[in-house]
Structure formats: structure tokens, C-alpha cells
Amino acid sequence: MLGDKYGAASALSAATGISTGNISEWKSGNKEPGADALSKLAVYFDVSLDYLLMLTDEKKPLTPIVDGAEERLVELFRALPNDLNRGRAIGLLESMVTVLPHSEAKGAKTNNQVVSS
Numbered sequence: 284m285l286g287d288k289y290g291a292a293s294a295l296s297a298a299t300g301i302s303t304g305n306i307s308e309w310k311s312g313n314k315e316p317g318a319d320a321l322s323k324l325a326v327y328f329d330v331s332l333d334y335l336l337m338l339t340d341e342k343k344p345l346t347p348i349v350d351g352a353e354e355r356l357v358e359l360f361r362a363l364p365n366d367l368n369r370g371r372a373i374g375l376l377e378s379m380v381t382v383l384p385h386s387e388a389k390g391a392k393t394n395n396q397v398v399s400s
Contacts, residue, residue: 299323 292306301320308314316324325332333339363369 295324295327299327 292303292310295301295306296303299320301316301323305314305316305320309316321332321335325335328335330342331339331344333344334342360369360372363372
């Protein structure tokens with residue numbers, strides 16, 4: 284990455300506070316950056332630590348699929364003892380969505396219109 288458009292050691296040093304000596308040592312393979320330096324490098328290059336450590340090809344971490352409330356719903360659903368109860372839970376949620384459309388939420392879209400409260 285030090286060869287990228289952001290790569291000048293002096294610019295990297297000025298932006299991160301990491302010495303040009305350390306940067307030179309990393310480039311030559313004589314040293315490896317510690318946790319603090321890795322964190323600064325990730326911010327500077329706008330990439331994830333996993334990318335810096337070559338654990339992934341994705342420069343940025345993936346956005347979580349679910350939020351905390353959704354995770355809780357999954358936990359509760361998985362805790363239901365059998366398929367009958369799971370079917371009931373799904374039916375209840377489906378009826379709630381039908382009865383209480385997203386229009387109750389500020390700015391939610393209904394029939395391609397934005398509803399404000």
C-alpha cells in the first residue's frame with residue numbers, strides 16, 4: 284500500500300505521527316508495525332485491519348446484515364421449541380406487518396410515497 288497514491292513515507296508520517304524510520308523498516312521487511320501503528324494505518328488508508336493483515340481482499344468490512352433488535356428476534360425464534368411455535372411466530376409477525384404497515388415509521392415509504400409524521 285505504500286506504493287499507492289497515498290504512499291509517500293513523509294506524507295504518511297506527517298498524517299499518522301509514525302516515524303519515517305519505522306515506515307522504512309516496515310518497507311524493508313526488518314520490522315512489522317504494532318497494533319497502534321496498524322490502527323493508524325487503517326484509518327489513513329481507509330481500510331480494515333483485516334485487509335492490512337491480508338486476511339481478506341475486501342478493503343472495508345461488510346455492513347452487518349442485522350442490527351441488535353433483529354439479532355434478538357433471531358435468538359428468540361431459535362429458542363422456540365418446535366416448528367409449530369415457529370410457524371405461529373412467523374404468522375404473528377406477518378399479520379403485524381399487514382396490519383401495521385411501515386407507514387407508521389417517520390419517512391417510511393408506502394406505495395412509492397414518503398409518509399411524514
